[in-house]
Amino acid sequence: MINRVLVLGINIVVVAILLAVYSFVIMDTGLLGVAISLALVGGVMVVYSTAPQDPTTNFLLNYSKNLVNVLTSSLEDLDLLDSKIWIVRRSDTTLAVFSRTPCLEDVDPGIGFSGGSPYIAIPIEIPATEYTETAPVESGEDVERMLRSLLIDEFSICRNVGVSYEDGLYRVTVIGLSSSLNEFMKYPLDPYTVITLATISRVLGARCVKLVDRRSIPDGVEIFIKVEKD
Numbered sequence: 625m626i627n628r629v630l631v632l633g634i635n636i637v638v639v640a641i642l643l644a645v646y647s648f649v650i651m652d653t654g655l656l657g658v659a660i661s662l663a664l665v666g667g668v669m670v671v672y673s674t675a676p677q678d679p680t681t682n683f684l685l686n687y688s689k690n691l692v693n694v695l696t697s698s699l700e701d702l703d704l705l706d707s708k709i710w711i712v713r714r715s716d717t718t719l720a721v722f723s724r725t726p727c728l729e730d731v732d733p734g735i736g737f738s739g740g741s742p743y744i745a746i747p748i749e750i751p752a753t754e755y756t757e758t759a760p761v762e763s764g765e766d767v768e769r770m771l772r773s774l775l776i777d778e779f780s781i782c783r784n785v786g787v788s789y790e791d792g793l794y795r796v797t798v799i800g801l802s803s804s805l806n807e808f809m810k811y812p813l814d815p816y817t818v819i820t821l822a823t824i825s826r827v828l829g830a831r832c833v834k835l836v837d838r839r840s841i842p843d844g845v846e847i848f849i850k851v852e853k854d
Contacts, residue, residue: 685804692811695722695746699812702735702742709813709835710852711821712745718822719745720813727832727852748822767827771796774819781805781815782844792850793836796820799844809845814838820847 641663699705699722710721712731721731723743731738731745768787775782775798783800798816801809808814817838825833830851837848 688805688808688815691746692808692813695744695813696811698735698744702744704742704744705812707743709817709821711748711825711833713825713831718748718825720748720818720821721745722812727834729831748818767794767796767824770823770827771820774823775816779815779819794824794849794851796824796847796849797841797844798847801844809840814845816845817847821849824849824851 644663696705699707704722704724707722707724710723710727712719712721712727712729714729714731717733719731719733721728721743722745723731723738724741725739725743728738728743728745731743733745733747735742735744737743765787768785771785771787775785781802782798785799786797788795788797798820801816805815809816817835821833821835824830828851832852834850834852835847836850837846839846839848
């Protein structure tokens, strides 16, 4: 059980309930939609925090199904389907943030507003390996080794991983995607992108990284990432 995620999830659900009650009082259907989205995000956090933390393909598959279904609905309600994806690290918490504004280092988990624009921030975690315990480095080779450790050795969800650094961008090529996870590639967020973004953030010690592009290739995917701030 991940206690801090559980507490955050419960708090978000409580806030969503209060917001829903208020939306009924003032008869604001738009606000009700935001409240429902907020409740769904909080529910995913609660389920994730109480699930057995066994990093197997089955667990990753089940979690991904819950996440993409709820997240897609929330992004539609908040008109964030075309938003940017960031990974923000705050002390011991890593957040996947959907926002139209630049990197929000002070973002809180859940649904919020910054600069007049809404955002969704979801806590994520990746298993620790020997590479996550070392000091941050500026090496694509270390990123590649850690991604191989996670995607191939830990989760067994691809056949090969390659990392290169070109023109200020990290290009991660993942080959031989798991057939059970292929369906998630059409959603705003997929397991490969989540793990890749979080891995680069952790290995490089970056507080904020940005998903620049994600392209489908034969039997794989290419993910382009920019480290915005250290």
